[in-house]
Amino acid sequence: MPELPEVETVRRDISGLFVGDTLRRLVVTGRRTVRRHDPSLLARIEGQELVGVARHGKFLCFDWGAANVLVAHLRMSGQLLAATAGDAAVAHTHAVFAFSTGRELRFVDPRTFGELFLASAPQGAGAGPPRERVSELAHLGPDALAAEPAQLRAALAGRRAPLKSLLVDQRVLAGIGNIYADEICFGAGLRPDRPGGALDPAEVGLLARSTQVVLEAAVAARGSTLGDQQYRDVAGEAGRFQLQHRVYGRSGLPCVSCGRRIERVRWGAKSAFWCPGCQR
Ligand SMILES: [Zn+2]
Numbered sequence: 001m002p003e004l005p006e007v008e009t010v011r012r013d014i015s016g017l018f019v020g021d022t023l024r025r026l027v028v029t030g031r032r033t034v035r036r037h038d039p040s041l042l043a044r045i046e047g048q049e050l051v052g053v054a055r056h057g058k059f060l061c062f063d064w065g066a067a068n069v070l071v072a073h074l075r076m077s078g079q080l081l082a083a084t085a086g087d088a089a090v091a092h093t094h095a096v097f098a099f100s101t102g103r104e105l106r107f108v109d110p111r112t113f114g115e116l117f118l119a120s121a122p123q124g125a126g127a128g129p130p131r132e133r134v135s136e137l138a139h140l141g142p143d144a145l146a147a148e149p150a151q152l153r154a155a156l157a158g159r160r161a162p163l164k165s166l167l168v169d170q171r172v173l174a175g176i177g178n179i180y181a182d183e184i185c186f187g188a189g190l191r192p193d194r195p196g197g198a199l200d201p202a203e204v205g206l207l208a209r210s211t212q213v214v215l216e217a218a219v220a221a222r223g224s225t226l227g228d229q230q231y232r233d234v235a236g237e238a239g240r241f242q243l244q245h246r247v248y249g250r251s252g253l254p255c256v257s258c259g260r261r262i263e264r265v266r267w268g269a270k271s272a273f274w275c276p277g278c279q280r
Pocket residue numbers: 255256257258259260275276277278279
């Protein structure tokens with residue numbers, strides 16, 4: 001499932017390719033892709049210019065001006081692929097943004113958990129960041145790449161849930177999933193199954209630092225594409241950060257730092273990869 005670094009890579013690509021272009025037509029053929037409202041409402045963004053693309057957590061927000069924000073969530077297998085009108089159709093294409101330039105942005109999603117919807121703006125919302133402009137995103141915690149250590153400290157205080165469970169909880173921090181939670185805990189030297197509220201201030205500081213370092217490195221490497229090949233960038237290319245994973249998916253392999261075997265710890269339906277030599 002795409003997490004913050006993959007979604008941020010897609011955001012940057014789309015910004016570079018399509019901002020300033022006018023949407024000629026948006027054709028939705030996937031019945032599940034637009035499921036929060038009547039798909040015909042999307043006609044209101046036709047003829048509008050794409051002013052910008054923002055992101056909060058794993059959500060992309062396409063700004064069409066005049067308070068029209070289209071939100072996209074890739075969920076398990078969604079991809080946004082650039083194409084040119086007349087290019088061969090790709091299987092599982094559920095929506096096509098056709099721009100007046102002749103270029104297209106295609107929403108491809110084999111598992112159909114992904115979605116597009118027009119945001120409903122809270123009363124009095126201006127041109128602020130997405131979480132303030134989009135009611136549907138109001139429940140999310142701060143974006144993981146922009147979160148301040150103090151916000152992280154407040155979010156973990158008193159929590160008994162395992163650290164990893166809290167990191168992947170989008171109400172705590174938005175954008176982190178299974179891969180990056182494990183990599184962030186390793187970078188911070190913290191066991192993923194420790195109660196979140198048991199971290200001392202210095203450890204919360206290490207966690208905040210590791211969150212920034214890991215997510216920025218992953219964005220620089222254009223995200224992680226795992227064996228399922230479900231994450232692709234806008235050009236259809238794989239990411240490269242999977243080559244830098246230090247614990248995720250490395251059960252039984254030697255730790256790159258201390259040489260001990262990476263283990264997998266489980267609690268309930270959740271699990272995490274970690275190094276018994278490096279994480280306390
Ligand atoms: Zn180690």
